[in-house]
């Protein structure tokens with residue numbers, strides 16, 4: 608019963624093969640705009656809106672060597688594994704979300 612209740616909070620973003628390795632893509636779901644990253648088959652999801660200004664991280668550079676998203680506006684860096692700000696001028700983290708692959712689909716826990 609507990610597992611059933613918990614599973615209802617997972618939302619499907621795309622099929623597992625839809626997002627190429629090393630890319631980030633925006634998804635709008637349930638009023639949230641999220642940035643999904645595929646790092647060699649491991650998926651990570653954070654809020655897409657930068658915490659420094661009005662720019663979307665999915666439109667910046669995705670660096671899977673350092674596990675960061677670079678904001679396209681001022682170059683702030685965020686660790687896509689946990690949302691932490693790790694490069695100026697970004698200071699506040701973006702929210703990160705749990706991700707799983709189930710039945711061939713990438714799902715996020717909102």
Ligand code: FES
Pocket residue numbers: 657658659660661662678679680681682683695696697
């Ligand atoms: S808007 Fe993202 S670093 Fe300034």
